[in-house]
Each structure stands twice: as C-alpha cells, then as structure tokens.
Amino acid sequence: MFIQTKPGENATELEFFPAERVYENGPLAVTREEAAEKSPLAARLYEIDGVAAVSLTADSIVIAKSDARDWSSLRTEVFGAIVAHFKSGDPAVSEAADETAPGEFDAEIIDQIKDLLSTRIVPAVTQSGGDVSFHSYKSGKLFLKFQGPAFSMLTGIQNMLRHYIPEITAVLDYRESLPKPGLNTPEGIAIQKLLEEKVNPSIAAHGGRITLVDLQKERAYVRLDGGCQGCGMADVTLKQGVAVEIQKLVPSIAEVLDVTDHADGTNPYYQPS
Numbered sequence: 489m490f491i492q493t494k495p496g497e498n499a500t501e502l503e504f505f506p507a508e509r510v511y512e513n514g515p516l517a518v519t520r521e522e523a524a525e526k527s528p529l530a531a532r533l534y535e536i537d538g539v540a541a542v543s544l545t546a547d548s549i550v551i552a553k554s555d556a557r558d559w560s561s562l563r564t565e566v567f568g569a570i571v572a573h574f575k576s577g578d579p580a581v582s583e584a585a586d587e588t589a590p591g592e593f594d595a596e597i598i599d600q601i602k603d604l605l606s607t608r609i610v611p612a613v614t615q616s617g618g619d620v621s622f623h624s625y626k627s628g629k630l631f632l633k634f635q636g637p638a639f640s641m642l643t644g645i646q647n648m649l650r651h652y653i654p655e656i657t658a659v660l661d662y663r664e665s666l667p668k669p670g671l672n673t674p675e676g677i678a679i680q681k682l683l684e685e686k687v688n689p690s691i692a693a694h695g696g697r698i699t700l701v702d703l704q705k706e707r708a709y710v711r712l713d714g715g716c717q718g719c720g721m722a723d724v725t726l727k728q729g730v731a732v733e734i735q736k737l738v739p740s741i742a743e744v745l746d747v748t749d750h751a752d753g754t755n756p757y758y759q760p761s
Contacts, residue, residue: 489571493563496550498702498709498747500540502559504549506570511580514545515624515631515662528578529570536565544580555705598625600653605632609645613638620645628657631664639713640695661713663701670703675738679708682737687730698730706742708734 492505510529518530523542529549530542538557543550549570553562573580602622613620618638623631630649634642639661646659670676679700688697701709710730731744 489574491567491570494548496552498704498745500555500702500704501550501552502563502566504551504566504570505547506549506574508574510547510549511544512546513581515543515550516545516581517541517543525582527581528576529573529580532569532573533566536562536569538562539566552702594625597653597655598622601625601630601649601656604649604652609648613641613645616641623662625656628655630656630659631662632659633662634713637695639697661699663711671700673703675740676700676703678737679703679734682733683710683730687733698726701747706740708738708741708744709747710744711747 490507494503494505495501496503516527518527519541520534523530523534527542527544529544533539533542533549533551538554539551539562540554541550541552551566553559605620605622610620616637618634618636618641620635620638621633623633625631632645638645642659646656649659650656671680683698683700691698697713699711699713701711703709710726712726726744726746734744735741
C-alpha cells in the first residue's frame with residue numbers, strides 16, 4: 489500500500505493518506521478511551537507508543553504525537569499499523585458506533601448547503617480573491633474550507649446559510665473538527681478567552697482573526713486568518729503583541745508559534761517574492 493503524508497496544523501500532527509477510503513462520514517475524532525469500542529483502526533494506532541490523538545476523515549488519518557516521540561521513527565510504525573488494518577478487512581469504525589452517518593434528512597440539508605455555496609456564496613467570495621468549499625456537516629455544525637480573505641466574511645456567510653437553512657447552528661473552519669487535546673486544558677481555555685475578548689476585537693477592523701490551534705506543554709500554536717493571513721505585519725503583531733499577552737497570562741508558555749500558511753490562496757496582503 490502506498491501511503492502519502494502531509495504536515496498537519498503543527499509539528500505534532502501528520503496526516504496520512506492511504507490508497508483506500510478511510511471513513512466516508514468523517515471527520516471523526518476518536519479518543520484513546522473510546523477507541524476499543526468505536527474504531528478498530530484507531531485502537532490499533534493507539535497501541536503505538538507516542539500516538540496522542542487520532543482523527544479519521546473520508547480519505548485520511550490525522551495523527552497527533554506526544555513530544556517524546558520523533559516523526560522519523562513514529563511514521564514507520566504508523567505506516568505498518570495502517571497497512572495491517574486494511575489487510576485485516578476490519579472497518580475503520582465499528583458499525584454499532586457509527587452514529588454519524590448522515591440520514592436522509594441530513595443528506596437533504598447537505599444538498600441545500602452545496603447549492604447555496606455554488607450559487608450565492610462562492611461567486612461573492614471569489615470577487616474578494618478568496619474561496620470557500622464544503623467539508624462536512626454534523627449535528628447542526630457546518631465545517632467549511634476557507635482560503636485567503638474568505639475567512640473575514642465568515643459572519644456574513646453564516647448569516648446567509650442560517651437564514652435559508654435554520655437547522656445549521658454554527659459555521660466553522662474545517663480544522664476545528666480535528667483533535668486538539670490542549671484546547672480543553674485550563675491554560676488552553678484561558679488563552680482562547682483572551683483571544684476572543686481582547687485580541688480579536690482589536691484586529692477585526694481589517695478582517696483579521698487569531699485562533700488557538702493547540703497547546704502542547706510549553707508551546708502554543710496559533711493560526712492567523714482573514715486579513716492577518718499573509719499580512720506583512722503579521723509577524724510583528726504576533727511576536728510583539730499576541731505572544732506577549734499569552735505569556736503574561738500563562739507564564740509556562742515559552743513559545744507562541746504561527747502555523748498559518750501565509751502563501752495559501754489569493755490574499756490582498758500577500759505579495760509573492
């Protein structure tokens with residue numbers, strides 16, 4: 489089996505793409521505690537020392553590792569586990585635990601979402617040099633892929649979608665569906681509150697937004713969206729402003745790292761060299 493890999497949100501994550509469909513109804517984050525009952529694939533992966541989190545998508549497996557392991561050796565063990573799983577013939581998710589499969593009603597909502605995106609939202613977003621596409625829909629939560637300045641239009645996109653489809657309770661970036669264990673710690677919750685109540689309101693004027701991606705021991709990983717993506721002053725804003733506020737709030741944080749792909753998509757603030 490040929491398996492490709494792609495870097496994840498930060499250095500602790502790696503996405504594995506086997507030459508097989510993984511879980512059509514993904515993304516599905518599976519914790520270590522529920523793996524034995526919910527997912528034979530995740531259970532096999534958690535047997536590897538250093539695997540901290542597992543998330544299954546339609547065509548990939550997102551692995552988060554502990555700081556104690558290095559990808560150079562861990563990658564080989566994960567390859568072996570994935571190959572062994574597909575050779576075994578076991579499903580990625582147990583049939584009894586597969587409660588996320590969209591029913592007929594959800595399928596109708598997804599069709600409506602895709603129609604609104606293609607006819608109303610995408611044409612408006614592309615005029616600003618951005619793009620947006622469907623990722624998944626679960627229990628009222630809609631996950632979209634945003635590119636370039638499209639993220640700065642999130643509020644308008646959400647208002648339009650919820651106007652026509654009231655079943656949608658929230659519109660989120662697709663990366664919010666991936667496992668981020670550090671976000672639920674007291675430190676992670678405090679940093680998220682800082683960003684939402686103090687930092688983001690101050691940069692909202694040019695459509696900017698900063699999101700805490702994960703917290704791994706002494707490192708905080710953040711992503712810059714909207715007007716902050718590709719902005720020439722993003723590094724200064726992060727190092728001299730946001731990082732200082734985060735480290736003041738949580739002194740144990742030694743580094744605040746930016747995981748944004750500032751060259752992704754078309755952005756008015758980004759100029760190729």
